[in-house]
Amino acid sequence: MDSLQRPVTTGVSFGLVSGVITTLGLMSGLYGGTHSVKVVVGGVITIAVADAMSDALGIHVSEESRNVNTPGQIWMATLTTFVTKFLVALSFLVPLLMLELSVAIIVSIAWGIGIISLLSYRVARRQGISPGIAIAEHISLTIAVVVLTGFLGEWVGAEFQ
Template identity: 50%
Template sequence: MRTALKIGFSFGLTSGVITTLGLMVGLHAGTHSKSVVLGGLLTIAVADAMSDALGIHIAEESKNHGNTNEIWESTLATFAAKFVIAATFAVPVLFMPLDLAVVASLVWGLSLLAVLSYALARAQRVPPWKVIGEHVVIGLCVVAITHYLGDWVRVTFG
């Protein structure tokens, strides 16, 4: 895979999983509302995908040594990966009770992160368990923090 596509895909997938899980868990803890969680997921799929794509675009431009086609490849790959990954989290919310959908989404998201981490570790020839562990622990920290933040918002302002 071309470097520009790898950059966009790996960034988009990682951001799609972490941001979407964080938002989903926080909104669930704060509202327990299926419509609020679904609205948040769809908003993330569009707005945050565009934001991340522009962020990658500007970061690549700031290097002053990438060619324009590669910059646009990274930009579009970031948008596509983030949009598709974030949108997949809406599926369990649409077809399952919300509590079960959140659990299914956690399993789905952390599995995606683990598979990407495994592929990265193999490409770098480092022990996969270290890379997978590091990335999954960071994901779980985001989930825990956003859960407690959602609880705090519900108790404080609900």
């Protein structure tokens, strides 16, 4: 295995999952609480920058703490985490800027579930386990985040008018 393949795989996998889950959770909560395109778009842009940097630092420290990687491998995992999370989060702007907000939320959920499904399939195949089980597990968790944050957003919107 190439010495940079594992750090790249780590960064891309983590960035994809975190990019989908946190962005959809944020969008669902902000939509539930405000129904404002401006607020949801602002939230997505903010999370693309702040959370991508936070996740990249988290991966960086995690990889350093393992004490098995070279500095180059650590920085490769850090960089790929940031770039992947940043781009995935920003990809959710496309439906937000092109569609009516309620439709954009549905399209975004479908987009996110598609990303999670493809990644889950790839990981399951590499591990020799059933892709169906992995996909169902990961989609269930994704949907749970969307539903929970949607309810929380509605509660906040009703409670703090």
